[in-house]
Amino acid sequence: MGWFSDLFTSGAGSLVSSIGEVADRFIESPDDKNAFKLQMQTLIQQRDSEIEQSLRKNLEAKERVLVAELNQGDSYTKRARPTVVYAGLIFIAINYVVFPLLARIVTATGVMMDASPLADLPGDFWLAWGGICATWSIGRTIEKRGTQTPLTQAATGSKPVTSLLK
Numbered sequence: 001m002g003w004f005s006d007l008f009t010s011g012a013g014s015l016v017s018s019i020g021e022v023a024d025r026f027i028e029s030p031d032d033k034n035a036f037k038l039q040m041q042t043l044i045q046q047r048d049s050e051i052e053q054s055l056r057k058n059l060e061a062k063e064r065v066l067v068a069e070l071n072q073g074d075s076y077t078k079r080a081r082p083t084v085v086y087a088g089l090i091f092i093a094i095n096y097v098v099f100p101l102l103a104r105i106v107t108a109t110g111v112m113m114d115a116s117p118l119a120d121l122p123g124d125f126w127l128a129w130g131g132i133c134a135t136w137s138i139g140r141t142i143e144k145r146g147t148q149t150p151l152t153q154a155a156t157g158s159k160p161v162t163s164l165l166k
Contacts (some may be wrong), residue, residue: 084135088129093122 020037027033099118 082132084129085136086130088125088133091121091125 006134014120019040023036023040027036095118
């Protein structure tokens with residue numbers, strides 16, 4: 001965490017020096033000035049330490065959640081594929097692959113069967129299933145990127161992440 005410490009150390013030093021310049025105008029004795037600067041630097045470093053500890057705890061909590069999800073034995077929930085997407089794929093496969101193959105095999109064996117093509121899946125199916133797949137894939141992409149907006153928080157059920165550096 002060298003860069004992180006450098007960020008706060010340089011920020012604390014410049015803040016103390018600018019506060020020290022203001023304090024120089026109001027505090028007369030050099031001993032009081034030095035004591036004030038030392039106390040300000042201590043307080044700022046304490047605040048920076050608390051921020052760093054909070055960030056570290058937040059990262060550790062996220063790590064624990066991630067490890068728990070990865071150690072989960074059920075690969076279906078680990079991948080988080082919606083059942084609607086799988087069901088749509090099954091309907092498409094049955095309608096456009098399984099039934100046509102069965103019709104050809106049965107007619108090839110000499111059994112009299114209506115070999116006319118099956119009706120296409122309705123346009124409403126394609127609209128609904130395509131919309132669900134598109135929404136799901138866009139939502140997963142946004143969720144994995146970590147974008148935090150009120151809309152994504154409502155959709156994913158996540159809580160807002162507060163920035164401790166502001």
